[in-house]
Amino acid sequence: MRAPERLEESLARWLPQQRWYAGKGREIGDVTIVSDTELVIGDPGLRHLILAVRQGDVVDHYQMLLGTRSELPRRLEYAGIGDEGPFSYDAVHDPELTRVLLRRLAEEARSGPLAFRHSPGSEIETDLDSLASPAEQSNTSLIYGETYVCKLFRRISPGLNPDLELNRGLAEAGCSHVPQLHGWIEMELAGETTTLAMLSEFLRAATDGWQLATTSVRDLYGSAELPADQAGGDFSAEAERLGAATASVHNDLAAAFGVAELPVGEVREMAERMHDQLAEACAVVPALKPYGERIGAAFDDLAKRAEPMPVQRLHGDYHLGQVMRTSSRPGADWVLLDFEGEPARPLAERRNRGHPLRDVAGMLRSFEYAARFLLPGYDDEDSGLEARAHEWADLNRSAFSRGYAAAGGPDPAAHRALTRAFEFDKAVYEVLYEAHNRPDWLHVPLGSLARLTA
Secondary structure (H helix, E strand, O other), X not given: OOOHHHHHHHHHHHHHHOOOOOXXXXXXXXXXXXXXXXXXXXXXXXXXXXXXXXXXXXXXXXXXXXXXXXXXXXXHXXXXXXXXXXXXXXXXXXXXXXXXXXXXXXHOOEEOOEEEEEOOOOOOOOOOOEEEOOOOOOEEEEEEOOOEEEEEEOEEOOOOOHHHHHHHHHHHOOOOOOOOEEEEEEEEEOOEEEEEEEEXXXXXXXXXXXXXXXXXXXXXXXXXXXXXXXXXXXXXXXXXXXXXXXXXXXXXHHHHHOEEEEOHHHHHHHHHHHHHHHHHHHHHOXXXXXXXXXXXXXXXXXXXXOOOEXXXXXXXXXXXXXXXXXOOOOOOOEEEOOOOOOOOOOHHHHOOOEOXXXXXXXXXXHHHHXXXXXXXXXXXXXXXXXXXXXXXXXXXXXXXXXHXXXXXXXXXXXXXXHHXXXXXXXXXXXXXXXXXXXXXXXHHHHHHHHXXXX
């Protein structure tokens, strides 16, 4: 076994290269292994690690499965950590080792501090190989055949993860628009029972909403003579069904976790926080400043609200990439995923209640993204694609809102000031996110704000 000090040094060099690592751009002070549990003894071996990563005054915890081998096969070289034997590597890429997670979950076993749980009545198959999904960014998903997906939360915050909490509540409420929950892994961290992973149904014959929506946009751009509702890839019927599914999930969340009221004073504080984020974004991205006055006016309208605001548990990071269209569930064609909330925000904040139109605003923003992100790939001098993007976004935003209201959600059209404030707040967050992570995408939120504030 590699000496802990040598391994920690190797991990400090390896971590910043990982997509899921949240501390990019800041120097690592040190990495300390605070929990080390042996899951598989031998060659290959498997250890579960919790790492404390110090960057200045901030300490974050990360989870990893560490594989060890005396010789590293070529198929695993890309997952290697360091270049000295015995070799260590990221074991999420080794199906020979990840089978142990299914076995432990099926047995409801304990391994040191790790507790493996399965949902009541769930019979877990244990002979399936896994494949690490390339799609995740902040976490890692292991896909076991066509049966399960195991999400490993990479950045760990002490306490119950909202994704597990809300999925359990929705399961008890009989919600048909979420995957079946089969099990989870937890441990004590900083005195709190902390979620490490969750095992859910893998949705066969399913396509994510972002892929379907952007395919529709491509079809529209290629059908210059047809309006958006007549182009071959018209998405509006799906958008309306998605709105109805969203309302159904919101209603089930309200039934499972209750509804409270946010006092008028706290609504004003919310509006102040929106103003603070706007000021920060304008300082980071000066191109946002021309829209600041109109955006701020929407936040001022929110602050003038004279009555308490009904609030409940929400998805928290709702967009087209968080929904799947499936043909394997009669009566539940849209399925919602990833109730973790925005991973960059503190866990306590992600568990806060909010008005359901905040989720709606997130999806309305996502339709803007789908409509606009392809525009730089086209010559728009004479094609009128900017107007086509507006047409597509408006058609699908309206269809989603119509489906949401018809299925019992608060009608966005009847709450325009509230919806507008939430949407602008999300757009400002997007500007900050893109500036820090994907500057090539800044044109998307800035372009839509130019239109929405006109």
